[in-house]
Amino acid sequence: MSSELTPSMQRLVEEFKRLPGIGEKTALRLAFYVLRADPSFAAHMAQALLGVKEQSRLCSVCFGLTERDPCVICADPRRRTEEVCVVEEPADLMAFERAREYRGRYHVLGGALAPLDGVGPDQLRCGELVARVRAGGIEEVIVATNPSPEGEATALFVARLLKPLGVRVTRIARGLPMGGDVEYTDVVTLSKSLEGRREM
Amino acid sequence: MQVLSTPAVVLRAVDYGESDRIVTFLTRDAGKVSGIAKGAKRSQRRFSGALGIFSLVNLHYRTRAGAELVFLERAQLLVPWKSLLDSLERYAAASHVVEVADKMTAEQEVGDDLFHVVVAALRRIDGAEPGPTTLRLYELATLAVCGYRAELSRCVRCRQPFAAGPATARLAPAAGGAACGRCADPDEAGAAISPAALACLGRMQALVARATGSARRDAGALFDAESELAGELPRAVARELGATLAALLAPRVRGRLLSAELLGPVVGRGLVGA
Ligand SMILES: [Zn+2]
Ligand SMILES: [Zn+2]
Numbered sequence: 001m002s003s004e005l006t007p008s009m010q011r012l013v014e015e016f017k018r019l020p021g022i023g024e025k026t027a028l029r030l031a032f033y034v035l036r037a038d039p040s041f042a043a044h045m046a047q048a049l050l051g052v053k054e055q056s057r058l059c060s061v062c063f064g065l066t067e068r069d070p071c072v073i074c075a076d077p078r079r080r081t082e083e084v085c086v087v088e089e090p091a092d093l094m095a096f097e098r099a100r101e102y103r104g105r106y107h108v109l110g111g112a113l114a115p116l117d118g119v120g121p122d123q124l125r126c127g128e129l130v131a132r133v134r135a136g137g138i139e140e141v142i143v144a145t146n147p148s149p150e151g152e153a154t155a156l157f158v159a160r161l162l163k164p165l166g167v168r169v170t171r172i173a174r175g176l177p178m179g180g181d182v183e184y185t186d187v188v189t190l191s192k193s194l195e196g197r198r199e200m
Numbered sequence: 201m202q203v204l205s206t207p208a209v210v211l212r213a214v215d216y217g218e219s220d221r222i223v224t225f226l227t228r229d230a231g232k233v234s235g236i237a238k239g240a241k242r243s244q245r246r247f248s249g250a251l252g253i254f255s256l257v258n259l260h261y262r263t264r265a266g267a268e269l270v271f272l273e274r275a276q277l278l279v280p281w282k283s284l285l286d287s288l289e290r291y292a293a294a295s296h297v298v299e300v301a302d303k304m305t306a307e308q309e310v311g312d313d314l315f316h317v318v319v320a321a322l323r324r325i326d327g328a329e330p331g332p333t334t335l336r337l338y339e340l341a342t343l344a345v346c347g348y349r350a351e352l353s354r355c356v357r358c359r360q361p362f363a364a365g366p367a368t369a370r371l372a373p374a375a376g377g378a379a380c381g382r383c384a385d386p387d388e389a390g391a392a393i394s395p396a397a398l399a400c401l402g403r404m405q406a407l408v409a410r411a412t413g414s415a416r417r418d419a420g421a422l423f424d425a426e427s428e429l430a431g432e433l434p435r436a437v438a439r440e441l442g443a444t445l446a447a448l449l450a451p452r453v454r455g456r457l458l459s460a461e462l463l464g465p466v467v468g469r470g471l472v473g474a
Contacts, residue, residue, distance in 0.1 A: 020216075021216055021217030113463075115299070115459040115461075116212060116295060116302075118462070119462075120462025120463065121465075121466060122462075150253075153288060153291040156287065156288045181245075184245045186244075187277060188281075189249060191280075
């Protein structure tokens with residue numbers, strides 16, 4: 001289909017296709033959008049792409065996304081150092097921050113155990129987490145990986161690594177989502193929500 | 201296009217785009233099938249927690265002319281696993297089960313035997329912690345139902361029974377079994393198998409034949425006698441069995457077996473194989 005494109009358009013289509021979830025058709029549509037748009041659009045887009053690579057990095061303490069190292073959370077003296085919340089991705093950290101509930105610090109693993117996709121213990125930032133706990137001052141590690149098979153396995157692995165160090169390891173609760181529907185909720189979630197019920 | 205329905209196990213699943221998921225199933229009625237679940241993350245009603253790895257579901261799908269991926273209409277959990285994620289050992293074992301099934305088969309072309317063996321293995325791991333022979337029985341059964349029954353009771357080449365006494369048998373993975381001292385190809389350089397391991401493999405093959413043989417297909421019976429097998433199994437033999445099956449599987453699977461490679465060091469090589 002794209003054999004009659006100009007070489008520069010062909011190149012742009014190829015780059016768009018490397019993005020997750022983008023196929024040939026969508027890549028072509030995006031490339032034509034860029035072609036027709038105001039020249040400043042392409043310039044801003046290019047600057048934004050380069051900027052993110054130049055300025056955004058991972059915090060050397062928690063591995064959250066930041067432009068300063070350490071990040072604002074790790075540098076904030078009002079955040080509790082005794083609690084560390086372990087999440088899979090920087091986006092999960094941001095989700096917790098939006099909830100404005102948690103006042104401790106974080107540790108971003110950079111994924112979840114998924115051996116079939118080639119992600120084993122060595123591909124996650126577990127050694128760094130162990131080092132933080134060993135360094136002292138942490139009393140509780142809250143494991144907030146996803147309630148998926150991969151996230152549960154990761155939680156088991158983190159607990160196995162940390163328990164011998166004498167730190168308290170907790171797992172976030174599982175239950176029905178707000179706006180959910182009991183009738184259509186899967187049986188595993190239903191039974192977990194019963195397990196985690198509380199007095200009213 | 202007509203909607204097809206079949207029991208199925210999720211072998212692999214990846215998120216695709218904003219809210220879709222691409223899932224590979226081992227189905228009872230149509231072999232291995234990959235499909236796209238549109239809006240999987242939003243639709244509790246259509247896919248209610250049924251698209252995670254290991255899920256045993258009733259799958260409803262439509263084939264699409266010329267398309268590689270089928271269209272997944274909906275899926276309901278048939279049996280929710282209760283304890284598959286209770287330990288890393290169970291997770292590693294279950295991962296190995298679905299990975300071997302996936303990598304031994306091409307799309308579609310596989311009978312319902314493998315489906316029953318996979319379900320029996322997951323049910324076994326859900327029921328209790330896996331033992332040193334759990335995955336070995338599964339691997340032998342999988343080889344058998346995929347047409348690669350391993351010849352371990354006599355020489356794969358000259359068909360003579362192995363001589364008693366010190367280790368004379370050597371592994372011949374490409375030939376699909378073990379060879380005697382006279383027939384073992386020096387270039388093959390397969391590992392020697394100890395008489396103890398060979399005896400255990402022979403007993404396991406008998407269990408596999410009973411559970412998957414054409415006369416009586418009852419994959420669930422595969423693990424019934426497991427406690428007798430494992431009860432007398434020294435650690436070194438367990439490791440040897442793991443390495444033996446890994447070598448026998450290697451020529452039959454696509455690529456490396458990553459569950460064993462990545463989780464083996466965590467849960468023990470004797471469990472998931474070398
Ligand atoms: Zn930080
Ligand atoms: Zn021979």
